[in-house]
Amino acid sequence: MTELTSTKTRLTTLSILTALLIPMLVLIQKPASAADLVVLAKPEAPFKFEESGQPQGIDIEVIDAVFDKLGISYKVEFIRSDARIQEDARNGRADMLLVFSKNAKRQEYLTYPEESYVDIGWNFFIRSEDQDKIVYESFDDLKDLKIGITKDISYTPEFLASGLSFEESPRSELQIGKLLAKRFDAVPMNTISTLYEQNKEGNLDKIAYLPKPLKSKAYYNVFTKASKYPGIEGLPAKYDAAVRELKADGTIDAIFAKYLGN
The missing domain is CATH 3.40.190.10 (Periplasmic binding protein-like II)
Structure with missing residues (x-):
């Protein structure tokens, strides 16, 4: 009788542990949702600025159209110091910066796409x-x-x-x-x-x-080499393809006209 009771106790304990472990395993196996791509920008209207708590401007609308095409979620943070933005790029806190000219020093820690849409x-x-x-x-x-x-x-x-x-x-x-x-x-x-x-x-x-x-000179939206964003290595080429499409279909011209007139 004692042995039967002990067996039942072990089975009950095993059932309880199984019931607890299965949800935990499901949680472990469920992929984490992808983090937003972090975009840093210095506010400079009409290209990029904040209004009513929301990012606005030519560059914001362009990257919004690009990332909509690519199915990428992103967030913009405005920082007023160029030095701070570049430091955040070097230490990997940022994934992308708006809008930078090209020089040899910056190419050490930034990846430039081929496409520029503004001089x-x-x-x-x-x-x-x-x-x-x-x-x-x-x-x-x-x-x-x-x-x-x-x-x-x-x-x-x-x-x-x-x-x-x-x-x-x-x-x-x-x-x-x-x-x-x-x-x-x-x-x-x-x-x-x-x-x-x-x-x-x-x-x-x-x-x-x-x-x-x-x-x-031409200015670019650039990607940071220290970024840990998944798939960041292939993102410049996808970005280029999207910008070419937006140039060809008149989307970028329409964005400029909205802010600067024809």
Whole structure:
């Protein structure tokens, strides 16, 4: 009788353990949901900015269309410091960055796709009261001026080696205020973004820009080599294919027109 009771007890215990283990095994075997692709961006309207708590802008709508095609869930985080964004790229906290020009140093830790959908020009902004006093055909024309530059912005090597007098700021959004306060005399800035922002600030009558650009080049949405996102190695090629489709069907042109007109 005792042996029968002991056997029943063992069977009951085994049944309880089995009932507990099966759900645990199911949980273990069930694949975890894929994490969002982390996209870092410096807010710079009309290309990328936050409005009513939501990311907006040309670049946001483009990557939204791209990742919709690819079936990829993503999230955008805005960071105002270029240096911080690049540090997060190097340490693997970010999977993608918006929007970066190409240089050898960045290619050490960023993977550039083949496709770019925007060329961005940078011009020297000055105070409108100085329009008749300042010209720019060569760097010699600026040699008596103090020039504002921003930390970790990719300027041209010729500009940095020009011997001009520079004053460095940590963030580009400080520059127009410093220009108007006469902290310096000229500052190279992203032309479209600066005009867009200063129109909102009501400063367009206070500033002007010199016609010859400091630089104009293609910019890219780039992938970080330190990313641990599943399948990140093959993502640039898929991104390129999606961007080519969006160029061909007029989607990207329509996005630009929405923000900048025709």
